[in-house]
Amino acid sequence: xxxxxNKETLIVSAGVAIGLFVIISGxxxxxxxxxxxxxxxVIERMxxxxxxxxxxxxxxxVDFIDGYNxxxxxxGIALDTTRLDELTDNGATPRPGAQVEIPPTAIYxxxxxxxxxxxxxxxxxxxxxxxxxxATVLFWKIPEGPEKARSFTWEFDSN
Numbered sequence: 001x002x003x004x005x006n007k008e009t010l011i012v013s014a015g016v017a018i019g020l021f022v023i024i025s026g027x028x029x030x031x032x033x034x035x036x037x038x039x040x041x042v043i044e045r046m047x048x049x050x051x052x053x054x055x056x057x058x059x060x061x062v063d064f065i066d067g068y069n070x071x072x073x074x075x076g077i078a079l080d081t082t083r084l085d086e087l088t089d090n091g092a093t094p095r096p097g098a099q100v101e102i103p104p105t106a107i108y109x110x111x112x113x114x115x116x117x118x119x120x121x122x123x124x125x126x127x128x129x130x131x132x133x134x135a136t137v138l139f140w141k142i143p144e145g146p147e148k149a150r151s152f153t154w155e156f157d158s159n
Contacts, residue, residue, distance in 0.1 A: 054156060061115075062115050063113070069108065072117055073138070075133055135155075
């Protein structure tokens with residue numbers, strides 16, 4: 001003998017199924033971390049990231065995968081870049097513990113494939129004034145040179 005279908009149980013079951021579908025779809029479409037920042041594959045990490053809030057004296061830092069060189073522009077100001085391996089007069093690696101004068105420019109570290117800038121006296125940008133800032137990093141494979149450069153632009157806020 002067939003039992004009649006209970007409409008209340010059918011409605012509750014359909015509601016639970018729809019709810020599970022919405023929750024699973026939400027998890028699958030949500031993006032966090034690298035996906036949310038839409039970083040190019042060649043950028044391993046950066047600070048500040050898109051939409052981040054930082055202090056006025058915060059360092060801007062971009063870390064690339066091996067084999068990339070870069071330059072940095074902040075708020076429309078193209079920053080001069082100094083390579084760490086060019087900081088000594090003769091190009092030799094400084095002795096451990098030796099003092100090296102770091103200029104107030106963007107610093108490219110060819111050993112780690114990073115570029116960074118710290119606002120300071122004597123630099124084109126002495127402080128990140130309160131508000132929204134736009135940064136652009138131009139990057140290229142070292143053998144190809146800057147003629148084949150790509151760029152990534154993002155905004156961050158300082159308080």
